[in-house]
Amino acid sequence: MSNFSVAGTLHEFRVPQASSPVAATEPIAPVWLAAYTTPRHEKTVARYFQSRAVEHFLPLYKTVRRWKNGCKVEVEFPVFPNYLFVRIDRRLAGRLLDVPGLLAFVSCGRSPVAIPDQEIELLRTELPKRRFERHPYLAVGSKARIISGPMAGTVGILVRRKNSLRVVLSVEAIRQSIAVEVDDDEVEPMR
Numbered sequence: 001m002s003n004f005s006v007a008g009t010l011h012e013f014r015v016p017q018a019s020s021p022v023a024a025t026e027p028i029a030p031v032w033l034a035a036y037t038t039p040r041h042e043k044t045v046a047r048y049f050q051s052r053a054v055e056h057f058l059p060l061y062k063t064v065r066r067w068k069n070g071c072k073v074e075v076e077f078p079v080f081p082n083y084l085f086v087r088i089d090r091r092l093a094g095r096l097l098d099v100p101g102l103l104a105f106v107s108c109g110r111s112p113v114a115i116p117d118q119e120i121e122l123l124r125t126e127l128p129k130r131r132f133e134r135h136p137y138l139a140v141g142s143k144a145r146i147i148s149g150p151m152a153g154t155v156g157i158l159v160r161r162k163n164s165l166r167v168v169l170s171v172e173a174i175r176q177s178i179a180v181e182v183d184d185d186e187v188e189p190m191r
Contacts, residue, residue: 028089030055031114034106035086041101042078048099055087059123079127085120143190146182155190156180 035056037045042058049056059079064072078084086096086105093105093112105112144158144167156167159179166179167187 028092030087030089032057032085032087032117032120033090033093033112034115035084035096035102036104036106037082037084038101038103039082042082042084045099045101046084048101049086054096056084057087057120057124058084059127079123085115087120090114137189139189144187145190146180146186147188148186149182151180154180158187 035045046056046058060076061079062074062076065075066072083106086093088096090112096102097104107113140158140160142158143155146152146154146156146167154167159166159168161179164181165184165187166181168179
């Protein structure tokens with residue numbers, strides 16, 4: 001297991017001056033949006049935002065990697081691969097899609113989905129104080145595979161009962177199922 005810590009960048013966004021009197025009367029309401037990037041371009045997009053004074057946050061963690069020549073090097077990786085967070089008015093988000101490496105904003109229909117300020121604040125303030133590691137997203141109701149223990153390799157449906165996770169295993173031939181209690185580190189989502 002690697003030692004994890006978080007480093008992040010946060011920069012301010014300067015709102016462009018409105019060119020019409022109607023636009024000047026509408027309040028600009030910046031919200032946090034999740035920006036989806038091409039693989040391994042999160043830092044490049046963040047540098048672009050920094051140079052353009054766009055408020056953004058890229059949570060990073062540090063880990064030690066060993067190169068082929070035996071050298072150990074501390075490297076920073078994004079906590080959420082392919083994603084970084086941008087604070088901007090939703091109406092102006094489309095202008096940022098010209099940024100090299102930025103593909104889209106996480107959206108519902110055509111409107112980008114706002115991420116609550118509290119979630120970003122939690123990532124910025126609390127994550128650096130704790131040890132953590134990345135974990136695959138597990139959604140209750142999705143297929144999951146048990147990856148450790150005597151039932152390793154078994155596939156079932158992930159369910160929650162009270163405060164524990166269970167994987168429902170089914171025997172199709174007899175149309176019967178059982179629920180096996182597992183820890184969250186013993187299962188991985190099926191792709």
